[in-house]
Amino acid sequence: MAVSQLVGAKIHRREDPRLITGHGHYIDDFTRQGTAYAAFVRSPVAHARVKSIDVTDASKAPGVVGVYTARDFKGQLAGTHPAAPAFVAEKKYVPERFPIAEKEVTYQGEIVAVVLAESKGQAADAANMIQVDYDELPAVMDLEKALAKGAPKAHEAGPDNVCWDFTYTPLDLTEAAFKEADVVVKERILQNRLAPVPMEPRGVLADYEGFDKKLTMWLSSQNPHFIRLFVSGALGLKESQVRVISPDVGGGFGSKISPYPEDYLVPALSRMIARPVKWIETRTESIQNATHGRGQFYDCEVAAKKDGTLLAMRVVQYVDVGAYHGTFGAFQPVACLMAGGGYKWKGISARTIGVLTNRVPTDPYRGAGRPEATHLVERMVDLVALELKMDPVDIRKKNFIQPQDFPFTQNFGLVVDSGDYEKSLDKALQLAGYAELRKKQADLRKQGRYLGIGLSTWIELCGFGPSAATAPATGGIALVESAQVRVTPTGAVIVYTGTHSHGQGHETTFSQIVADQLGVPLDSVELRHGDTAEGTSFGYGTYGSRSLAVGGVAISKAVGKVIDKGKKLAAHIFEAAEEDVVFEHGSFHVKGSPDKSKAFGEVAFASYGMGLPEGMEQGLEAVAYFDPPNLVWPFGAHVAVVEIDAETGSAKLEKYVAVDDCGNIINPMIVDGQIHGGVVQAIAQALYEEVVYDESNGQLKTGTMIDYLVPSAGEIPPFILDKTITPSPTNDLGVKGIGEAGTIAASVAVINAICDALSPLGIKHVDMPATPDKLWHMMKEARK
Amino acid sequence: MKHKVAVTVNGHKHEHEVEPRLLLVHYLRDVVGLTGTHIGCDTSQCGACTIHVDGKAVKSCTMFAVQADGRSLTTIEGMAKGDELHPIQQAFWDEHGLQCGYCTPGFIMAAAYLLEQNPNPTEDEIRKGLEGNLCRCTGYVNIVKAVQTAAKTMSGTTAGKTQVAAGGN
Numbered sequence: 007m008a009v010s011q012l013v014g015a016k017i018h019r020r021e022d023p024r025l026i027t028g029h030g031h032y033i034d035d036f037t038r039q040g041t042a043y044a045a046f047v048r049s050p051v052a053h054a055r056v057k058s059i060d061v062t063d064a065s066k067a068p069g070v071v072g073v074y075t076a077r078d079f080k081g082q083l084a085g086t087h088p089a090a091p092a093f094v095a096e097k098k099y100v101p102e103r104f105p106i107a108e109k110e111v112t113y114q115g116e117i118v119a120v121v122l123a124e125s126k127g128q129a130a131d132a133a134n135m136i137q138v139d140y141d142e143l144p145a146v147m148d149l150e151k152a153l154a155k156g157a158p159k160a161h162e163a164g165p166d167n168v169c170w171d172f173t174y175t176p177l178d179l180t181e182a183a184f185k186e187a188d189v190v191v192k193e194r195i196l197q198n199r200l201a202p203v204p205m206e207p208r209g210v211l212a213d214y215e216g217f218d219k220k221l222t223m224w225l226s227s228q229n230p231h232f233i234r235l236f237v238s239g240a241l242g243l244k245e246s247q248v249r250v251i252s253p254d255v256g257g258g259f260g261s262k263i264s265p266y267p268e269d270y271l272v273p274a275l276s277r278m279i280a281r282p283v284k285w286i287e288t289r290t291e292s293i294q295n296a297t298h299g300r301g302q303f304y305d306c307e308v309a310a311k312k313d314g315t316l317l318a319m320r321v322v323q324y325v326d327v328g329a330y331h332g333t334f335g336a337f338q339p340v341a342c343l344m345a346g347g348g349y350k351w352k353g354i355s356a357r358t359i360g361v362l363t364n365r366v367p368t369d370p371y372r373g374a375g376r377p378e379a380t381h382l383v384e385r386m387v388d389l390v391a392l393e394l395k396m397d398p399v400d401i402r403k404k405n406f407i408q409p410q411d412f413p414f415t416q417n418f419g420l421v422v423d424s425g426d427y428e429k430s431l432d433k434a435l436q437l438a439g440y441a442e443l444r445k446k447q448a449d450l451r452k453q454g455r456y457l458g459i460g461l462s463t464w465i466e467l468c469g470f471g472p473s474a475a476t477a478p479a480t481g482g483i484a485l486v487e488s489a490q491v492r493v494t495p496t497g498a499v500i501v502y503t504g505t506h507s508h509g510q511g512h513e514t515t516f517s518q519i520v521a522d523q524l525g526v527p528l529d530s531v532e533l534r535h536g537d538t539a540e541g542t543s544f545g546y547g548t549y550g551s552r553s554l555a556v557g558g559v560a561i562s563k564a565v566g567k568v569i570d571k572g573k574k575l576a577a578h579i580f581e582a583a584e585e586d587v588v589f590e591h592g593s594f595h596v597k598g599s600p601d602k603s604k605a606f607g608e609v610a611f612a613s614y615g616m617g618l619p620e621g622m623e624q625g626l627e628a629v630a631y632f633d634p635p636n637l638v639w640p641f642g643a644h645v646a647v648v649e650i651d652a653e654t655g656s657a658k659l660e661k662y663v664a665v666d667d668c669g670n671i672i673n674p675m676i677v678d679g680q681i682h683g684g685v686v687q688a689i690a691q692a693l694y695e696e697v698v699y700d701e702s703n704g705q706l707k708t709g710t711m712i713d714y715l716v717p718s719a720g721e722i723p724p725f726i727l728d729k730t731i732t733p734s735p736t737n738d739l740g741v742k743g744i745g746e747a748g749t750i751a752a753s754v755a756v757i758n759a760i761c762d763a764l765s766p767l768g769i770k771h772v773d774m775p776a777t778p779d780k781l782w783h784m785m786k787e788a789r790k
Numbered sequence: 791m792k793h794k795v796a797v798t799v800n801g802h803k804h805e806h807e808v809e810p811r812l813l814l815v816h817y818l819r820d821v822v823g824l825t826g827t828h829i830g831c832d833t834s835q836c837g838a839c840t841i842h843v844d845g846k847a848v849k850s851c852t853m854f855a856v857q858a859d860g861r862s863l864t865t866i867e868g869m870a871k872g873d874e875l876h877p878i879q880q881a882f883w884d885e886h887g888l889q890c891g892y893c894t895p896g897f898i899m900a901a902a903y904l905l906e907q908n909p910n911p912t913e914d915e916i917r918k919g920l921e922g923n924l925c926r927c928t929g930y931v932n933i934v935k936a937v938q939t940a941a942k943t944m945s946g947t948t949a950g951k952t953q954v955a956a957g958g959n
Contacts, residue, residue, distance in 0.1 A: 256830075
């Protein structure tokens, strides 16, 4: 990029003035005249046959517009819930999923009926009057038991509970390496099931206008164009008849990527009653129905030499798919492909098994597969170090992929584009005061205190992302990104992106890129997103830390096209050759005559006038799609310092250091903010959060924020952040992603610190969440 | 059976007939039409609906609208004076104290009451003082910084001096 005044600068967010004054536009802030309100009746049991539904009383309740069950949607909605192949090309059994259950419910919260009424309260009152007679069936909860022959089935009609069983690389691949090993360590590593809990729950407002045959729907989504695709298909409409608006969105974290039953039912109801219909999720509905994350365990084995050289790994991933295959649920096996982390291995054997249970489906949650990979490899490397009595720093440095090795083709054929892992680790150790911490630890141990230091040298693949990899994964649509740049006659610049911002600050960062490239003030750039009626014909949404590395680059490409046309026009105005025209600092001039120049705005105005060059059309606008040649590969090193209270088992974070590398930075303030939030979400997984179901009957026990422990400001330590900058060779901006980095890195830093703290007691491994109760019991057991 | 409720919201008088079960937060959003106060949990954990009732920070999902009869309420919409942001709003902007922005109105209202009670809080006092509000995006780091910055500004002046200017830095 030629000029760099805005890129790299701490620019205050343009979206903030409306948000800090209470003038944001979230889904529940939208209203339509004549709206009917929906309340859903959901199964109170995890698994049952639906014998009958009695709607008599509800139908007569005050304000009720109508009561609807599965039968009423026949002819209104077609097809079943989409299940993308993602990273598992072959599935064993994908149960059909309809937005509303008819004969069988398979998780607590599954919709069986819906009431429409004149007010929210009346809808809720009537929903309580519906009598559903259930014939309860056994709930399938435990993954291993579910895989046993003759086990009860999560779906009565299913062959068994195996959704997929896919071997990426066979066991014999690592046989030789395991034979030559001096040590082999084994561990089962759990990934607690998590609820994404965006502060704004979901919601849908749909208005089908029968005479125009047009549907407008507002919903809280990370992915409006895909929702338009799915909803139009299910309702039998053309995509041109459906407009999806995803306005200000109060967080997503992956839970607002996939379509949900309500996304189909609410617009179908609007068409049925010829009125707008609105539904806003309650928090309990959210924890009960929004897709969960993680919910896995891994059986891992690592072979190593006694000098600490890592040889090979074997990993079997068990994924709790839930009652249905989440649209992108098979993305989570990417953990297998990333299990080697930032290290060199002779071989990795990997297999993934997806198990159907009677819980809500799992789907990508911030990091999706990559936190799990980091957690397992960083845990296993520490276990090898413990076995060999090596410092965790030394074993990492001994096995890192080295700077000169990039681009590095890893065990699964993925090409890691760039990195300098030792540099970020050294920086993190220095900031943490590693040597002094070890001394302090030794002193405290003599006093019977448990201080631990945990490392996480993480790597990530993100920026989905190459068409060749993603078109087969979605079932046909390549995850590229689109942008449109329109310049008005007075030189105002309107930019449309196919990504969606729900806290990431695209209105600011993407405008920085455009303003810099065009040499115009930030104020003259308007960034728009989230409305399928505007901009390019398709957008790909925001997830997998892809917005900047794919969407930002697409914008930059579109701006490049605008500048190219401007150069042609300027050459015509200057009566010069096009190749002699230079564009810099927002104006065009002929090489060698910078005094005779035309500002960008002047050329924009001229483009709408007469006397254009032969064959040139009026106007100044361009569309670009960017298909990245590779994924991008951020990395970094985190250090957590934890002290465990010997009496209570409570783990207190004393210090947290994060040194991250996301390539070139557009806005450092926003990058830091993403890291803060990501790290805290992972600390929350490590110490507090877990979705708990009653294992005997599938009842959700953590259905409110009283039981599901999202941490507050009091639980979180101050951070020390720093960075290294290794530009990505994959795109012209040299950028990588940062939205998920903190979440990918941090859970294992905390757990490694806890294990390190408790190692004098002979405790080698602790699973998440490391609650005081769990640690207290482990310590008590170990002291015996 | 509806009940009369008369309140002052951000200096304006309102009078409505409402159902006795109507929560104050729903009254503000759906009846008065002030949607800056948000709902995030239904069980009074998240604090997104925090407003001021007679100057005191209250989670507006914990009161019925009829209980607010005769009271003076301030919501997030009442914090800026025209184009002039409240120093806490300005500090949230300056310190990047928000990402998705959904919890932000509640945090600003809670912080305003916190600083009124304790104009020079320590970091620990800020963290403890804001424990009734949850944020999923920021990790609280920049929220704490914003409150510290606001405390400094407010102890120097009584009102913020800066203007709302989109895209300013």
